[in-house]
Amino acid sequence: MLSLNRSLLILICLTSLPTLRLHAETITVAWRQKPPQQYIENGKEKGALLDLAKQVFADAKLNARFVEAPAKRIWHNFSNGTTSYCSFGWYKISGREAIVQFSQSFHKDPPHTLIVGAKALSKVQPHKTLINLLQDPQLS
Numbered sequence: 669m670l671s672l673n674r675s676l677l678i679l680i681c682l683t684s685l686p687t688l689r690l691h692a693e694t695i696t697v698a699w700r701q702k703p704p705q706q707y708i709e710n711g712k713e714k715g716a717l718l719d720l721a722k723q724v725f726a727d728a729k730l731n732a733r734f735v736e737a738p739a740k741r742i743w744h745n746f747s748n749g750t751t752s753y754c755s756f757g758w759y760k761i762s763g764r765e766a767i768v769q770f771s772q773s774f775h776k777d778p779p780h781t782l783i784v785g786a787k788a789l790s791k792v793q794p795h796k797t798l799i800n801l802l803q804d805p806q807l808s
Contacts, residue, residue, distance in 0.1 A: 696754070
């Protein structure tokens with residue numbers, strides 16, 4: 669399964685770089701902090717998705733420069749047509765699809781979980797949506 673994941677990740681990066689000469693240019697791979705998938709700890713880049721992305725480029729023998737950047741800066745660069753530039757780990761939504769091309773997903777976050785103490789369970793269970801739960805003034 670790992671080789672399939674690597675193949676899909678490289679598609680994410682290369683779909684936004686249609687004119688790239690694969691071995692001649694350095695690709696900037698911008699990533700945002702999203703622990704535990706990608707983050708910086710004590711000055712060292714860490715995380716399973718970040719490690720996978722680096723391995724993909726190494727396996728493909730592509731020159732890649734990985735840079736951590738805030739989400740707004742990454743999308744500003746996409747919006748302005750920055751060349752030899754890609755990113756990974758983004759949700760595919762219509763506003764983004766108007767700017768960049770997406771490949772098939774290579775990772776899906778697990779669903780969010782709500783942890784509730786036994787005493788509060790009867791007050792939380794009637795709420796069918798998170799928005800409804802957050803609007804309940806009796807809960808915090």
